[in-house]
Amino acid sequence: xxxxxxxxxxxxxxxxxxxxxxxxxxxxxxxxxxxxxxxxxxxxxxxxxxxxxxxxxxxxxxxxxxxxxxxxxxxxxxxxxxxxxxxxxxxxxxxxxxxxxxxxxxxxxxxxxxxxxxxxxxxxxxxxxxxxxxxxxxxxxxxxxxxxxxxxxxxxxxxxxxxxxxxxxxxxxxxxxxxxxxxxxxxxxxxxxxxxxxxxxxxxxxxxxxxxxxxxxxxxxxxxxxxxxxxxxxxxxxxxxxxxxxxxxxxxxxxxxxxxxxxxxxxxxxxxxxxxxxxxxxxxxxxxxxxxxxxxxxxxxxxxxxxxxxxxxxxxxxxxxxxxxxxxxxxxxxxxxxxxxxxxxxxxxxxxxxxxxxxxxxxxxxxxxxxxxxxxxxxxxxxxxxxxxxxxxxxxxxxxxxxxxxxx
Amino acid sequence: xxxxxxxxxxxxxxxxxxxxxxxxxxxxxxxxxxxxxxxxxxxxxxxxxxxxxxxxxxxxxxxxxxxxxxxxxxxxxxxxxxxxxxxxxxxxxxxxxxxxxxxxxxxxxxxxxxxxxxxxxxxxxxxxxxxxxxxxxxxxxxxxxxxxxxxxxxxxxxxxxxxxxxxxxxxxxxxxxxxxxxxxxxxxxxxxxxxxxxxxxxxxxxxxxxxxxxxxxxxxxxxxxxxxxxxxxxxxxxxxxxxxxxxxxxxxxxxxxxxxxxxxxxxxxxxxxxxxxxxxxxxxxxxxxxxxxxxxxxxxxxxx
Numbered sequence: 032x033x034x035x036x037x038x039x040x041x042x043x044x045x046x047x048x049x050x051x052x053x054x055x056x057x058x059x060x061x062x063x064x065x066x067x068x069x070x071x072x073x074x075x076x077x078x079x080x081x082x083x084x085x086x087x088x089x090x091x092x093x094x095x096x097x098x099x100x101x102x103x104x105x106x107x108x109x110x111x112x113x114x115x116x117x118x119x120x121x122x123x124x125x126x127x128x129x130x131x132x133x134x135x136x137x138x139x140x141x142x143x144x145x146x147x148x149x150x151x152x153x154x155x156x157x158x159x160x161x162x163x164x165x166x167x168x169x170x171x172x173x174x175x176x177x178x179x180x181x182x183x184x185x186x187x188x189x190x191x192x193x194x195x196x197x198x199x200x201x202x203x204x205x206x207x208x209x210x211x212x213x214x215x216x217x218x219x220x221x222x223x224x225x226x227x228x229x230x231x232x233x234x235x236x237x238x239x240x241x242x243x244x245x246x247x248x249x250x251x252x253x254x255x256x257x258x259x260x261x262x263x264x265x266x267x268x269x270x271x272x273x274x275x276x277x278x279x280x281x282x283x284x285x286x287x288x289x290x291x292x293x294x295x296x297x298x299x300x301x302x303x304x305x306x307x308x309x310x311x312x313x314x315x316x317x318x319x320x321x322x323x324x325x326x327x328x329x330x331x332x333x334x335x336x337x338x339x340x341x342x343x344x345x346x347x348x349x350x351x352x353x354x355x356x357x358x359x360x361x362x363x364x365x366x367x368x369x370x371x372x373x374x375x376x377x378x379x380x381x382x383x384x385x386x387x388x389x390x391x392x393x394x395x396x397x398x399x400x401x402x403x404x405x406x407x408x409x410x411x412x413x414x415x416x417x418x419x420x421x422x423x424x425x426x427x428x429x430x431x432x433x434x435x436x437x438x439x
Numbered sequence: 440x441x442x443x444x445x446x447x448x449x450x451x452x453x454x455x456x457x458x459x460x461x462x463x464x465x466x467x468x469x470x471x472x473x474x475x476x477x478x479x480x481x482x483x484x485x486x487x488x489x490x491x492x493x494x495x496x497x498x499x500x501x502x503x504x505x506x507x508x509x510x511x512x513x514x515x516x517x518x519x520x521x522x523x524x525x526x527x528x529x530x531x532x533x534x535x536x537x538x539x540x541x542x543x544x545x546x547x548x549x550x551x552x553x554x555x556x557x558x559x560x561x562x563x564x565x566x567x568x569x570x571x572x573x574x575x576x577x578x579x580x581x582x583x584x585x586x587x588x589x590x591x592x593x594x595x596x597x598x599x600x601x602x603x604x605x606x607x608x609x610x611x612x613x614x615x616x617x618x619x620x621x622x623x624x625x626x627x628x629x630x631x632x633x634x635x636x637x638x639x640x641x642x643x644x645x646x647x648x649x650x651x652x653x654x655x656x657x658x659x660x661x662x663x664x665x666x667x668x669x670x671x672x673x674x675x676x677x678x679x680x681x682x683x684x685x686x687x688x689x690x691x692x693x694x695x696x697x698x699x700x701x702x703x704x705x706x707x708x709x710x711x712x713x714x715x716x717x718x719x720x721x722x723x724x725x726x727x728x729x730x731x732x733x734x735x736x737x738x739x740x741x742x743x
Contacts, residue, residue: 177658183638186633186636188660189648190640191655
């Protein structure tokens, strides 16, 4: 038996066990298992370093880790303060050079200035010269999650996703409270003390990507798509109840209310028209269908003139094709108020008419109210019809038609 | 009446009269007194009695046999424990004299609960007798309308024990973790944990949370010193993983065990109802009260 008693690493212990089985040697070790001593108050278990013969208790490990963390936090704070000082100085100098008051200077000004002063042709935008506040580029300094005694600060620390589950439990508490309130009000017949209303507009909840990034950047918690799904279910359930103001504010952290006018179409470039040299309002858009390509201009102040490749609606011989061209105007009730000028190439009759329809409906958007624009999008007139002739397959006559089937 | 049955009939009548006198059995169901089957072959009154179940035999022993009323559960008295001072101080870290263990009920836990409150909050109701776990038989009093009824003479001292233990742990600065996987009562359990200044885990339990703690957490974390189970079972109906993990890590557990639960790995089981909201509210209130009381004591004694 070995005389010297030394603490061994895990690998050595395993090797010793194997030797014992194989050769019959015994390796005397003080087998100090990590969690051999359990006491009420402190984690007094023991861990062993193979490099040193020092035996460290778990409570001491925790305190040493905490001290290291606090040291790093102090260094980080010093760094941040230095960078902010430099940033503020440079900002003032830049403003002086540009002739602007530093309070009126925006990020766009800074970006323009740096692109002028320090131009670079690098593709990677992250490696170009930048001028940012340290909060924008330094990593977030997380708080140490424990108190002095080693107790965690967050009451759901052991769930591994404390802030996510805190949010979910808050929503659950609110739903419970509101349910009980409804019962109370129903039995008593009185009006509630606070102003409680149902939501008129639905909420649009956060994307999965934004949701995951939020928790990763702020709290360094990994959240999954299933968690996001559950989040949406819970918030939806809450939003269907009769809510107080504080509940609506709580929901606004995690979603936006859809207004009657959708903001994307209102503020986008689709809703803006241009003006001619003569002062006429117009909008040109391209439309396509199959292999037909159309270029359509719509003049806002018109009298219902339609021109297709220099001709009128007679360009199309079939009635169906003419109807396709007229349909967006009929929907928006703007036949008399609008002039249309279109040029078409490629395709056949149906394809060309479909292309003009596509271009026309997109060009009509600036001259039409938001409700009508929503109607057009609902009708599918703004989408490009992606149907194309299906290819022929070998072993068949055509795309779908098979050869004659013989019993024998 | 057949001659062979006279003896049995006489005993039955005697027992029946005794039952009427015994108040505690008002409305109780005693199946072996009601003749169940009469076969056509039995031309004469040959009563076929079913063999009584084990619990009904216990019933019988208590009531029918003239025994003096023993205390059904021993009143547990804590032994006077005098720790070695040096070792205790080294482990505690805090230097304050610990007189708490000299008293059997230092935190006056017995005045917080009594039998009436348990009865009113429906703690004595169990599940259908078909769901009965065999290890829970010793905690049951009997059957009523096919539901198991807990013996509150056995739950009450165990409740006191558990509360006293929790108080002592919190008095020494221990971490308490509330665990429950019942969706109905999850908000309440989390609220009690937050109000008491302790921790809760009523969500998906990642296996290895306690046994493999260093891998799952990025920082070195302390294990909880007590784990309290308001529901020892999963949402599926099987035993919660945390029970075995605590047993492996030698973490003492307190748990409310219903008649369909397994009480083996729980150090301080509280046999009682875990399904009705009144009972769960009572338990949460009691745990919160003990923890806050113990923390008050700790504040006072640490300052000294």
